[in-house]
Amino acid sequence: MKKVYFKTFGCRTNQFDTQIMLSKLKNFTVEDDECSSDIIVINSCTVTNSADSSVRGYISSVKRKNPNAKIILAGCGAHSKGDTLFDEKAVFGVMGHSEKSNIDILLQKEDPFCEIGDLNHIDSTVVGDFIGKSRAFIKIQEGCDFGCSYCIIPSVRGSARSHETETILEQISLLSSNGFGEFILTGTNVGSFGKDKDTTLAKLLKKISYIRGVRRIRIGSLEPIQIDDEFKELLNEPWMAKHLHIALQHTDDKMLALMNRRNVFSEDEKLLNHISQRGYAIGTDFIVGHPGETEQMWQNAIKRVQALPLTHIHAFTYSKRDGTPSTSMTDTVKGDIAKTRLAELTKCVNEKNIIFRENNHRNLEVLIESTKNKDLYKGYDQFYNLLEVKSELDLSNSWIMIEDAEVKNDKNFFEYGC
Numbered sequence: 001m002k003k004v005y006f007k008t009f010g011c012r013t014n015q016f017d018t019q020i021m022l023s024k025l026k027n028f029t030v031e032d033d034e035c036s037s038d039i040i041v042i043n044s045c046t047v048t049n050s051a052d053s054s055v056r057g058y059i060s061s062v063k064r065k066n067p068n069a070k071i072i073l074a075g076c077g078a079h080s081k082g083d084t085l086f087d088e089k090a091v092f093g094v095m096g097h098s099e100k101s102n103i104d105i106l107l108q109k110e111d112p113f114c115e116i117g118d119l120n121h122i123d124s125t126v127v128g129d130f131i132g133k134s135r136a137f138i139k140i141q142e143g144c145d146f147g148c149s150y151c152i153i154p155s156v157r158g159s160a161r162s163h164e165t166e167t168i169l170e171q172i173s174l175l176s177s178n179g180f181g182e183f184i185l186t187g188t189n190v191g192s193f194g195k196d197k198d199t200t201l202a203k204l205l206k207k208i209s210y211i212r213g214v215r216r217i218r219i220g221s222l223e224p225i226q227i228d229d230e231f232k233e234l235l236n237e238p239w240m241a242k243h244l245h246i247a248l249q250h251t252d253d254k255m256l257a258l259m260n261r262r263n264v265f266s267e268d269e270k271l272l273n274h275i276s277q278r279g280y281a282i283g284t285d286f287i288v289g290h291p292g293e294t295e296q297m298w299q300n301a302i303k304r305v306q307a308l309p310l311t312h313i314h315a316f317t318y319s320k321r322d323g324t325p326s327t328s329m330t331d332t333v334k335g336d337i338a339k340t341r342l343a344e345l346t347k348c349v350n351e352k353n354i355i356f357r358e359n360n361h362r363n364l365e366v367l368i369e370s371t372k373n374k375d376l377y378k379g380y381d382q383f384y385n386l387l388e389v390k391s392e393l394d395l396s397n398s399w400i401m402i403e404d405a406e407v408k409n410d411k412n413f414f415e416y417g418c
């Protein structure tokens with residue numbers, strides 16, 4: 001049988017898509033070494049120009065390391081760069097999101113192929129395992145209808161559409177019967193789930209919580225405006241991870257308008273305080289240095305961040321993305337200024353994280369995910385804070401309760417059963 005190696009770039013949704021492709025292989029074996037593979041499938045990301053460059057760079061490097069391998073481009077890059085890379089003969093094959101479940105047939109093709117497919121597709125594949133993981137990412141929806149001015153995603157993932165509730169429940173039941181206890185609900189715009197199916201994320205969460213073996217449910221990311229009263233009623237449920245990632249992207253209202261965002265700061269502030277008062281850790285996404293971000297806007301934004309109950313941050317400097325409205329905005333921010341703002345923002349929220357952990361380092365429920373070296377393990381607690389655990393016991397993929405962890409600068413630490 002021919003050997004296939006998978007390289008996955010980008011988000012959790014892409015990780016789920018790779019699991020779908022893995023589950024569809026019948027006439028191939030999965031290889032974990034790209035140099036001895038016959039075929040290399042690149043599940044690509046195209047969220048920024050630099051994401052595109054990383055994929056291109058990877059293609060050149062594997063061509064040097066394994067010149068005889070057939071390179072197949074999948075993922076979001078197939079929709080933004082597929083034609084170009086195929087015409088340049090940089091790749092042997094291109095397969096769009098809707099073609100994932102045909103992977104076993106496509107990889108048998110003797111001639112080069114370019115199957116980009118459509119952007120209306122909804123996966124119905126149920127995977128029985130999440131290879132190499134102790135927690136499972138579950139894609140519940142696809143696409144986005146928002147249209148933020150810096151973002152290419154809607155044009156490579158399509159409009160927002162939900163997976164069938166039955167398929168999601170079947171997916172989680174199968175994985176929980178195979179030992180998984182933590183599930184991360186993912187998608188392009190998770191909070192849009194149900195809008196096209198006359199249901200809601202809150203209703204789905206309740207149904208998932210009834211499945212035997214479901215211990216903790218996390219939600220990949222939510223837009224502030226999508227957190228309604230029905231969802232807020234679930235905040236005290238024991239199966240809800242005590243961490244929410246709520247994508248603000250900025251905290252200055254003029255900047256939010258320039259980014260064509262739907263959230264406004266006064267509502268965001270009320271929402272985050274409401275959630276934090278229920279003991280939650282809160283993460284967010286934030287783009288600094290977007291065109292039009294004046295020093296005054298920045299000073300206003302960082303002052304507001306200092307007042308927000310944030311504990312985790314995914315902060316980025318703005319990165320051009322061809323084909324988005326922001327690219328034609330001329331009042332750009334110098335790279336060094338953007339980097340300084342990024343450092344200031346990250347430092348601010350990291351300090352808040354330490355304070356949060358100093359107030360929340362007891363009775364931590366941790367799922368051990370990986371082994372650092374023989375007696376050191378890594379895992380995350382209910383607040384999505386990292387734990388390093390020292391133990392002579394084999395703790396792989398196990399749940400442990402930690403009475404009182406030591407708070408260190410970048411993580412918590414505990415000696416278990418020693």
Ligand code: SF4
Pocket residue numbers: 144145146147148151152153154188189
């Ligand atoms: S919500 Fe905005 S940033 Fe997120 S995927 Fe949709 S368009 Fe992109």
